Amino acid sequence: MVDESVEEAKAALRIKAHAARASLDHQERAEAAAAAAKHFFDGIALDPSHVVAAYWRIRDELDCQPILVRLMDSNQTVVLPVVLGDEEPLDLRVWEQGASLYEAGFGTLAPSDLAPRAEPDIVIMPLLGFDARGTRLGYGGGYYDRTLAKLKKKPLLVGLAYAVQELDDIPREAHDVPLDAIVTEAGVRHFGDNA
Template identity: 90%
Template sequence: MVDETIEQAKAALRIRAHAARAALDHQERAEAARAAAKHFFDGIALRPSDVVAAYWRIRDELDCQPILVRLMDSNQTVVLPVVLGPEAPLDLRVWEQGASLYEAGFGTLAPAELAPKAEPDIVIMPLLGFDSQGTRLGYGGGYYDRTLARMKKKPRLVGLAFAAQELEHIPRDAHDVPLDTIVTEAGVRHFGAAA
């Protein structure tokens, strides 16, 4: 059951967080993406066997491409999400070295339909906002919530955002899974058991 009071509060926070993100200029965005990638690799322990779910940036999200390039160059297994429908979980497809990416809805790119699928050990998640408790404010579609609920294992959840997207407090609904870590251009913060 969705708490309408929480949903209304989140809707107002989404407007505020999106405005903060949209206010950043092109140069700030590029520098932040490079800095966040450095912090990611300095602050997140990766095993060679780890499957990493990432994303292809849409709109004004923090660009994950510097992380994706380095993961692919080091032969880490990378999966990218595909939206199959409004109530379906994300389809996580392996992006194999040299494979083309295709339009996958919402302006994002992903591997072809016949690409292998894999369940990730680490999920790098885009977001609109985050708070000091590791609460992630997404777009409200529930895609990541549904996807995480169906996984056989619990992956480490790493939010990727601009520092300007931090909010004082985000109310959490029962289905909201908190982040283990947030990575911004300002550094890495671990929450809960990962702290």
């Protein structure tokens, strides 16, 4: 059952977080993406055998490309998400070195339908907002919630955002899986037990 008051609160927070993100200029965005990539590699334990799910930036999200380039250059296995339908989990396709990316809806790019699939050990997640408890505020479509629910193992969940996207408190519902860490241009914060 949907709690209307929680949904209204989240809708208001989405507007606030999106406005904060949209207020950044092109130079601030580029500098933040470079700094966040450095913090990601300095602060997230990454094993060469790990499969890393990342994303292709849409609209004014923090650009994941500096992280993607370094992962691909180091031959890390990378998967990119594809939206298959409104009530479906994301299809996580391996992006193989040298393989082309194709339009995958919502302005994203992804490997072809023929690409292999893999379950991630680490998921880098875009978001609209986050709070000090590791609660992630997404766009409200539930794609990541459905995807995480179908995985055989729980991956390390790493939010990627601008520091201005931090909110005081985001209501957390039973289906909301908290982040293990958040990476911004200001650094990495680990949430431990996600209390």
